[in-house]
Amino acid sequence: SLIQNVTKQLGDGMESSVTHQVTSVLSDYDPQRDTTRDNLTKQQRSALTSLKKLKSELRFLPADKGNATVVLTNQQYIDKVNDHLSSGSYTLLSSDPTASITNKLHNVLKKLLKEKKIDASLFKQMRNLHPRWPQLYGQPKIHKPGTPIRPVVSFYNTPLEALHKTLSHILKPLTQNHLRLKDSLDFRSRFLASLNPSYPYHSSLDVQSLYTSCDMRLATKSAISSFEQNPSLLPSNLSSSTIRTLISFCLDNSYLQFNGSFYSQDVGGPMGSPLTVQLAEIRVAEVEDLALSTSPDPPNSYCHFVDDGLGSFRDRQHADSFLNFINSLTDDLTFTLEHPSPDGTIPFLDVLIHPDKSTLVYRKPTHTSPVTPYHSCMTTSSKDSV
Numbered sequence: 262s263l264i265q266n267v268t269k270q271l272g273d274g275m276e277s278s279v280t281h282q283v284t285s286v287l288s289d290y291d292p293q294r295d296t297t298r299d300n301l302t303k304q305q306r307s308a309l310t311s312l313k314k315l316k317s318e319l320r321f322l323p324a325d326k327g328n329a330t331v332v333l334t335n336q337q338y339i340d341k342v343n344d345h346l347s348s349g350s351y352t353l354l355s356s357d358p359t360a361s362i363t364n365k366l367h368n369v370l371k372k373l374l375k376e377k378k379i380d381a382s383l384f385k386q387m388r389n390l391h392p393r394w395p396q397l398y399g400q401p402k403i404h405k406p407g408t409p410i411r412p413v414v415s416f417y418n419t420p421l422e423a424l425h426k427t428l429s430h431i432l433k434p435l436t437q438n439h440l441r442l443k444d445s446l447d448f449r450s451r452f453l454a455s456l457n458p459s460y461p462y463h464s465s466l467d468v469q470s471l472y473t474s475c476d477m478r479l480a481t482k483s484a485i486s487s488f489e490q491n492p493s494l495l496p497s498n499l500s501s502s503t504i505r506t507l508i509s510f511c512l513d514n515s516y517l518q519f520n521g522s523f524y525s526q527d528v529g530g531p532m533g534s535p536l537t538v539q540l541a542e543i544r545v546a547e548v549e550d551l552a553l554s555t556s557p558d559p560p561n562s563y564c565h566f567v568d569d570g571l572g573s574f575r576d577r578q579h580a581d582s583f584l585n586f587i588n589s590l591t592d593d594l595t596f597t598l599e600h601p602s603p604d605g606t607i608p609f610l611d612v613l614i615h616p617d618k619s620t621l622v623y624r625k626p627t628h629t630s631p632v633t634p635y636h637s638c639m640t641t642s643s644k645d646s647v
Contacts, residue, residue, distance in 0.1 A: 325400040325411045327627040333401065341410045342399045342519055350473055350528035354516065357523055359394045362514045363420045369510055378503045387427050387507075392420040395531060397519040404627045412473065414517050414531035421511055422534075428508055429535035434494050435487050436542040440549055442566040445611045449620055451564055452571075456618055460561035460573040462601075464580040465609050466587070468568040469595045471541050473529035476593035480544035481508045487543075511536060542567070548594055552587040559583065571609045 301309070312319065312332070320338045322331045333341075370387055373379045379387075399410030416422050442448045468474075488494055488501040495501060515526040530537030549570065553559050560572030560583060574580040577600060584598045601607040605616035613623035633639060 322399070322401055324627065325402045326404060327625055329403060329627060331401040331403060331408075338399065338410075339520060341401070341408075342397065342412070345399070345410060345412050346397075346519065346524060348473075351517075351524040351526055354523040354525055357394060357518070358514075358516055358525075359392060359420055362516070363389075363392055365514065366420060366424065366510065369506075373503060373506070378500065380498050383427070383498065387424045389418055389420060389423050391418075392422070393418055394523070395419045395517045395533075397517045397524075404625050412532060414533035416531060416533040421514065424507060425511060425534045425536040428504070428511065429539050431496055431499065431504060432484055432536070432539040432543065435484055436539055436546070438546045438550070440546060440563060440565050440570075441542070442564050442610065448564065448566070448571075448610045449612055451562075452612075452614070452620070453618075455562035455573065457561050457573060460575055462574045462576050462580060463571060463607055463609075463614055464574060464577075464601070465599045465607060466565075466570040466572065466584065466596045467599065468545060469597060470529075471545070471568040471594070472532040472537050474593055474595070475529050475541045475544050477512050477530050477537070477540050477544075479593065480540040480547075481505065481512070483547050484508075484540070484543050508536070508540075545594065548587065548591050551590055552583070555590075556583060556586050566610050569609065 318334055320333045320335055322333065322338070323329075324331050367388065370379065370384050374381065374384045396415040398413055398415065400413060401408045401410055416425070442451070485501050485505050488504065495504075512530070515531060517524055517526060517531060530540060545565065545568065549563070549565060553563060558579065560574050560579075563570060563572040565571075572580065572583065574583065580598060580600070584596060587596050599607065601616075607614050608623040608625075611623050613621045615621070
């Protein structure tokens with residue numbers, strides 16, 4: 262009767278369906294089933310008990326890739342993050358700059374509003390009224406020697422989050438270049454269409470530490486130049502000079518907190534900021550376009566996804582030559598090259614390319630192989646990408 266009272270409120274269209282589903286679940290309940298049986302082995306239960314006793318001394322972290330869980334001692338974790346912070350890209354600050362940066366942003370936006378360079382809607386859109394500081398944390402890269410950490414900044418509700426998000430949306434049209442891939446399906450389609458018997462050798466290029474090494478000033482300069490050459494890409498209520506002013510403010514006031522200390526980020530941008538992603542994409546595409554258009558011996562085809570690219574070459578020597586050429590064009594980005602394995606296969610964007618150019622789904626050795634059920638509550642595009 263309780264179920265009927267509740268389902269009646271759902272209306273005729275839902276009442277019978279929900280009643281049937283609830284009744285079905287309840288009918289499957291077996292009060293005699295054994296609830297004392299452990300679904301873990303003795304070894305697994307013992308391991309969990311041991312970890313529980315050491316809980317205050319350990320960090321349980323998601324791996325950078327593969328959906329695995331990594332266990333580190335607190336000191337191991339702190340040491341790995343401090344190793345990254347001592348790389349030369351950060352400066353230790355004497356105090357928390359959150360209030361100061363919030364006030365400075367308010368004054369900059371107020372000045373732009375007064376000068377009619379932004380409207381009242383943008384003024385409100387670009388501010389966070391009660392922000393917290395950006396928090397740095399690390400995800401262990403278990404697929405790399407020494408298990409370094411990938412530095413990620415929790416950027417939600419920080420002083421510059423709203424401004425970064427707005428600028429990211431403005432810059433997005435500039436990242437839609439002909440080299441950029443949408444996903445694995447897009448890559449496979451392009452790969453098969455670009456096969457050339459004269460260029461049978463495929464190698465992948467990777468940008469080392471893209472977000473923390475990319476020269477964001479050069480990326481900004483490139484973005485502003487693109488807006489000036491194509492004014493139609495500009496929002497109707499903003500000029501390129503105003504966009505330059507706002508991006509420069511973001512770069513000049515980039516900071517984060519870790520383990521009770523505050524640091525300014527002097528090189529690159531925080532991974533976790535949407536603005537960092539767009540500026541890095543613009544910079545990588547600029548360097549790759551320059552390399553492909555000026556190289557005396559470019560690859561037959563080339564495409565990229567974020568910091569990874571794949572080119573088709575005549576042979577290994579041709580690939581090495583292009584790597585040396587592209588690295589000669591830039592001081593901030595360092596490209597590395599991955600050659601095919603001894604069996605002739607090479608992975609790229611979750612696709613494994615065989616010597617005969619057939620393809621299979623690829624997973625790193627550290628991947629734990631969980632699969633999201635197709636009928637789960639997720640967007641169709643996310644499920645299709647799995």
